[in-house]
Each structure stands twice: as C-alpha cells, then as structure tokens.
Amino acid sequence: MTWKHLSLSVTGKSHRDRNEPGQDYCRTDALRFSDRDFFIGLAADGAGSTTHGGVGAEIACETLYLQILSVIRKGDPISSTTDEEVRAWVTASREAIAARAEGDGQRIKNYACTLIGVVAANDQTLYFQIGDGCIVTGDGTGYHTIFWPEQGEYANTTYFVSDDRFLEHIKIERQVSVPDEIALFTDGLQNLVLSFSTRTVHDGFFRPLFMALRKNPDNGFANLATNLTALLSRDDVNTRSDDDKTLILAVNVPLS
Template identity: 25%
Template sequence: MTGCGWSACGASVTGAMHQQRGLGCDDAYSYGVAGDFVVAAVADGAGSVSGTSAWGAYVACQSVLGDALQPTFIESYRKATAEHAQKLLRWLFDGALQRVQRHAHATGLDVALLSTTLCVAVANWDKAVFGQVGDGVIAAENDEQIESLLIERKDEYANTTTFIQSDHALDESLRTAVCTDVTAFALSTDGMSYKITDIATGDAYQPFFRGCWQHLRSGAGSTSFAAMLAGIEDDQTGDDKTMVLAALRDVGDRAGVVITESSPPPQAGAPNPVDSEGRTDPLPAAGTDAPTEPLSTKPAQRHWWGRRQRR
C-alpha cells in the first residue's frame, strides 16, 4: 500500500440558535494523521452550561490528540488485537476525563460546568476502533457499505444524554466497537442528526457521507468543508455543527508526514488546558484477549466486531 494513507479534515460551525443568543460554539474537534495511522475526536459541550462547557469539549479533544500521537501509543495500537485496541481506547477516554478535571480545578470551576460528550476514532490500515459517550454520530465505510455505529438509545427523555463527567460514565456508558477493512469514517456531534441520519433508527444517510468522503479523496480541505457545514439550513435544532472526516486514499509523498488540526480554544489568553507533564498511568498492557461480540447480525465474513456496555 505504498503511498496510501489517511486523509482527514474537520470543521466546527456555531449553530444559528447560539448566534441568536449571542453565544459561541460549545463543540470541539481534533485529528492527527501519521501515514497509516489516524486519530480523531469530536466533543459537544452541554448546552445547559454553554460557554464553560466549551472548555470541556476542547480539553477532551486536545487530550485525545496528544495521547494518541505518542509513538508508544501508535506502536501499541499497530500490534493490538481487537480486545487490546478497546483497552487503548478506554485509556484515551480516561486521559480526557482526567485533564478536564484538572482544568476545572485550575480554573476554580465545578467539573460539571465543563460537561461534554466525546466521540473518538483510532484507525490504521487493518482495523479501526470507535468509542463514544453521549449522543454523537459515527459512520463507517466498509466494503463500500456505510453503517452507523454505537447509536445512543434514548430513554423517555429524548433531549438528555450522558457526559464523560457523569457518574460512572466511562464504566457504564462508554460504547466501543472494533472494525476491520474500514476505508472511511466520520465523527459528528448531534447538531446535524436530522440531516445525516434517520432519527427513528439512527441509520446513516448514505448519500451525504458518500459525497463527503468523495470530496475528501478529491483533495477538499477543512475550509471548503466548513463552508459546506455553514450552508446546511433547516436542521430543526439550531445547534452547533461539528464533524471530522477521514478516508484512505493515495497521499503520495505525504505518507510519512504527521498532520494535525483542531478547533481553536474557546477564548484567547486562557490557561493551557492540556498539562505538559503528560500521563502518569501507563498504557494498558496486551494480554490474553477475550473474543468480542458481533456488532450486528450481518454476515460474519464482513469482520465487524463491537461491544456495547451497559449504560
């Protein structure tokens, strides 16, 4: 697969409702590409604490990006089995929560004021692992088929969700899936759910994702993608819109170049939210991995695996 690698782009657009109320964007995103390796994250700060929650979303995405691009993490992921890949993903979520808690302490805020959802994807050529806490959207392309993953099943209150700061969220509400032969994926906050999924079932609206990945493979970047997101109207929510796209394609001479991008911090002059000391807890060690459960009832030869944990 000489010259083949991941291309990615991302964008975050302040929703119409936020603009009308004079509020900024509470979403955040980040991604990093290193040849055959890609990491991406999107986060949606709680609207009930608009403004401060934007910092929770930003810190969480920055934490995922910094931890996943460490050489030791990339090496471990390339060697990982499906079960170990899920443990590595959980380590990224643990780090995101720890750093959000540290930022709350450093700024004198209650950690609940930084409440945020979080979607993460890590992939190379042979496998991809996805994780989610909250109500974002994850779509993946495999064998030219597109499928929604890790759909959050709502209780009787459709406008509620779980945040990474919620009690026992990473133990009870973190949903993970491992897939092979993924050729493209997308992570989105819920601001475009009415436009890109069937709200009743959560199924991905395939023409939208197929078209986005085609533009990405044709060389489109974040600027044009942001313009496209800003042009989406009548989304029934007025919420912020944030998405990261990634697709395998021929990248030529850029195969060995590390590329990163992320949304800007919510405000200039604020303290650095991601501590420079890094993690003190080690990467989870590889061990005897238990088999994962099938993600869906589709034929097993498609090699889709996943696990949904109890909420």
C-alpha cells in the same frame, strides 16, 4: 494507504442568537510512523446547559489525542490496545477536565461534554464513544453506524465524560478491516443525516461529500471546508437543528 481528512465546527444559531461561542470541538490527524499510517479523529460536544462545556470539549479531545499519540509513538499496534487502556485514555481526559474545573473554582459538571473517537491503523480500526453524536463508515456497499447515539434517562439528555458513572457508558468496538470512509459528527447533525425510525444512514448526504474530499487536491480543502460550512449554516438547516454542528470526514486513499 494514507488518509485525506477534513474537519469543521459550525456554531449553531441558538448560540449565535445569544452571542455565545460554540461548544463543539474536534481534533484530527493523519500520520505515518514506522511505515504504518494512522488516522485519529476526535469530536466532543459541550452540553448546552453548561457554562464551560466548550472548554471541557477542547480539554477532552486534546488530552485524548496526546494519549493516543503516545501509544503510536511507542510502536504498539492499535490491535493490542485493550478496553481497559481505552478507558484509561478517557479517564485521563476526565481528570484533566476536573483539574481545570478545580483551578477555575467550578464544578466538573459545568464542563460536561460528550466524546467520540476513531483510531484507524493498518491492522485495525478502534472506535469509542460516550453520549450522542455518531460515527459512520463506508465500505463501498453503503454507510453504517458504529454506535447508535445514546440518549439519557430523560428526553433530550445524554451521557458525558464528566458524569460520575462515565465508565459505564463508554462504548468500544474494533474492526480488523480499515474502512474506505469515516465520518464523525456531533448531535447537531444526527437528526439531519440519520433516520431514527429505521436506524439507518442517509447515504445521499455522505456520498457526495466523500467523493468531493477524495477528488479534491490538498490545496483545495479550504474551498471544500468553506462550502461545507456554508451548507451547514443555511437557514433551512438551522430550522431543523439550531445546535452546533461538528463534522469530520476522512477517506482512505492509496499512496501516490
């Protein structure tokens, strides 16, 4: 098997109206190492109430990506990765954010961000998350969430990598199967594609996107990304959610 994937971040109307950059960030990769195929998907959402949330999101994803890449290059199977090692990956990301905050003369909470991650290998799929946003997988029978978006103690709040008690809010799950399809998205999309009353996924949003990704040739990804960016930037979408919107899509396809 191998992976086809697409990722994008669209700056929300609320940031555009204030002439601010978006605060979401994502990192993806599909690689083959020692006859094994891997997909890495990471997304982070900088807290809208912070001054440097987007910087924190980028540092979190890039640091975590290097942590995961190191494990893959050592030849260790993902199935042998313990919960403590996953927490160590996230801790390294937090320490990198703290170092940047100290260098900038800022407090770490000014770099607050959520974090969502997937590592798919031949033998297992590893999922982890802090805060809101969501991971959705498809198995041919429908679409399912891995974790439900975690809300904070008060309305419109959540948990962040920068929190003092961040380790208490790391959710980790493993599946011995490899899904056909994987999506990760930040909270700017969750109210559009999830039903909070029934805790279910709006299949009609994901099914055509995964079909398009699966059918698109590699050189057609740019057009697909452009069309998807236009969709997420539409006025009717922004009316329902004016926050930044990050979406990662990945499909498992046979080797040609």
